[in-house]
Amino acid sequence: MEHLDMKKKITIMVAVVSVLLFSALNMTIVGTALPKIVSSIGGLDYFDWVFTIYMLTSSITAILVGKLSDIYGRKIFLQVGIIIFSTGSLLSGFSEDIIQLIIYRGIQGFGGGMLMSISFATVGDLFSPRERGRWQGILGGTFGLASLLGPTLGGYIVDNFDWSWVFWVFLPFGVIAFILISRLYPVIKSTKKESVDYLGSLVLTITLVSLLLGFTWADSKYEWVSPQIIGLFGTSILGLVAFIIIESKVKSPVVPLFLFKNSVFTISNIVSFLIGIGMFSVIMYVPFFVQGVAGSSATTSGLVEMAMTIAMVVSSGTAGFLITKTGKYKIMAIVGLVIMAIGVYMNSQLTADSTLFNVIINLMVIGFGLGVTFPVFNLTVQNAVKHKYLGVATATSQLFRELGGTIGVAIMGSIMGRILTEQIQQAELPQPAKGTGGEIPPNIEQLQDPQLLMNPEALAEIKNKIPEQMHAFFEQFIQLMREALSVALSGVFLFSSVIIVVAVITTFFLKEIPLRTSNVDPEEEKEQETGTSS
Incomplete structure (x- = not known):
């Protein structure tokens, strides 16, 4: 076209x-x-x-x-x-x-x-x-x-x-x-008849479903070392081995494995995977801070996250324009990832006393960096392969980003849960005031679920069920949980910032191929020139 x-x-x-x-x-x-x-x-x-x-x-x-x-x-x-x-x-x-x-x-x-x-x-x-x-x-x-x-x-x-x-x-x-x-x-469709790799498609589906379910359920529905999770990961590994064998033998593989021999294609997908982890750390866990730590409403959380979105929209359009004008994309990818890493690290420094203004500034930095990188790695993948592989190459890049998000959220959820548990165990729990019976109400234990801190209605319901003289104790316990959650989220964002730094380092190994000025593959151009001259 x-x-x-x-x-x-x-x-x-x-x-x-x-x-x-x-x-x-x-x-x-x-x-x-x-x-x-x-x-x-x-x-x-x-x-x-x-x-x-x-x-x-x-x-x-x-x-x-x-x-x-x-x-x-x-x-x-x-x-x-x-x-x-x-x-x-x-x-x-x-x-x-x-x-x-x-x-x-x-x-x-x-x-x-x-x-x-x-x-x-x-x-x-x-x-x-x-x-x-x-x-x-x-x-x-x-x-x-x-x-x-x-x-x-x-x-x-x-x-x-x-x-x-x-x-x-x-x-x-x-x-x-x-x-x-x-x-x-x-x-417009290809004039070359190709068979559909049904067996490879089926095995790939089983592999992806097993992998995604394993990371989705790990440490939330089942333990990481439970038979269910081990079984899902085992199925995924066996499926991947079978998929590689099948794809190496069929004439028209659903994912041509030789594409991964192209360093630009492989490195771009690795970076997309890492970006997925960093991006979803913000999307999934910033609301925990705004609602769970700062105690703001879900509406406020949505408004706060607008800062990142607006910055991303502006920088994405600007970066795309500059790439088209200059033909340079590697330096933009590195700069964008560095800015994003700084923003995520700034999130890791938030405390229970931080204001929403601090969060907004951090999200603007993250959004700017993410927006700059957003157009790059779809572009690098498409530029590195022949046009007839454009669809599968683009889809593979998006798949790696989604896999990064899914796997990253699972790992970061485990990090948050473990740090939160350690913080609660190490904290000096407040004791009920004299004259209240000296016993901790049994429904207070529900508050150790961080999801509950994001639900003001549920908190109010629990508070109404305990004696009025226990309300001061209740507020102290809530504050302790908010501080513990803040520390846990710092661990999540610190992990994510390290992942983005790894993405920066990986991008340095990306070979910057000049952006083609035509969709005709170089080999075809040579053939056309030879035919014309003869």
């Missing part, structure tokens, strides 16, 4: 941006609304599956569709993705219990994986690597905008309307996106 005139390219990108905004808004709006949804339909013990199932289905679909779109073209998968995603959204709003919601969110994930993977690959189809920077930045900014609007809108909807509208409000955008794609997106 590189041969299309600029006006046509821009109209196609308008359609693609509408698709990405549609899917990203639906993803980001659910988090804020989920507590109200669970209180309405029940199923608190399974609420985390609302996120887990989406992550599983979208990750699997993204990597598989990346390869299939290289064979059959992008348009059909964008159209099918919109239909599946919209169907999942519609059904989710009709959920009568948590199991139905989980199933319908899984359907959403199948569609969402298609849309995310194909949207970024389309940029590679339309523009040469030298031109892609600004458009990758625009897509990054679009995702950031959705992260900005989604949580705020989700909170407003559940406060003023039926929660089902969280899933229905953007369905008209899906219709518009489908019409735009159908009319504007040209039908």
Whole structure:
């Protein structure tokens, strides 16, 4: 599609941006609304599956569709993705219990994986690597905008309307996106017939599901050394070995293993994995500080995190423009990661006495650094492979980022839990005042769950159940827990900052290949020149 005139390219990108905004808004709006949804339909013990199932289905679909779109073209998968995603959204709003919601969110994930993977690959189809920077930045900014609007809108909807509208409000955008794609997106597919690697796809699915479930359940549902977790990791390892064997023998592998012989491709994916850890440490654990330590509301937490999103949107667009203008991306990646590492380290220095202003400054630094790096590593992967592998290469990069986020959250959750337990054990617990019976109320033990500190209503309910003369003791205990949680979160952010430093070091080994000014592969260019001269 590189041969299309600029006006046509821009109209196609308008359609693609509408698709990405549609899917990203639906993803980001659910988090804020989920507590109200669970209180309405029940199923608190399974609420985390609302996120887990989406992550599983979208990750699997993204990597598989990346390869299939290289064979059959992008348009059909964008159209099918919109239909599946919209169907999942519609059904989710009709959920009568948590199991139905989980199933319908899984359907959403199948569609969402298609849309995310194909949207970024389309940029590679339309523009040469030298031109892609600004458009990758625009897509990054679009995702950031959705992260900005989604949580705020989700909170407003559940406060003023039926929660089902969280899933229905953007369905008209899906219709518009489908019409735009159908009319504007040209039908282009590979002229070379390739078989589909069904066995490899199945084994890869089993490998990813086992790996993601293992890290999701470890130290939350089961112990790290429990038979269940060991079994899942063992299955994942065996699956990976089988997958490598299968991919080395089939003619059209779902993930061509020779791509990993390309140092640029491999290093870029490693850095994407590490960035995923750092990014999710902020997304998942900053709310623990704002709500659990600072004692602010969920709405305030969303507003605070806007600082990172706004900085990310601005810096992502700016970085993409500069990459296109200068053709330089390695130095920008290093600078962005260094800034991000500094911001995450600043988070590790927060204490129970820190103000929300301190948090906002830190998040702005993180957002600026993250935004600068966001367009880079999709670009480096796409620039390093032949155009016929563009879809699978882009999907692989996104998969590594998601794997980093999932694995990182599991590890950091264990770090937070262990430090929090140590802090409570080492702390001098307050004693009830004289005249109160001298006994610690049994329901006080519930407060050792950090999730409870983020729920003011639950705290108020516990406080109302204890005698009034115990309220001073209650407040002292809460303060002790907030201080312990602050120390635990410092450990999480310190770990994350070290991971980003490792990403900085790894990026120094990235070979900076000049950005091509055409999507035609160098070998093909030589063949064309030879044919012309002869």
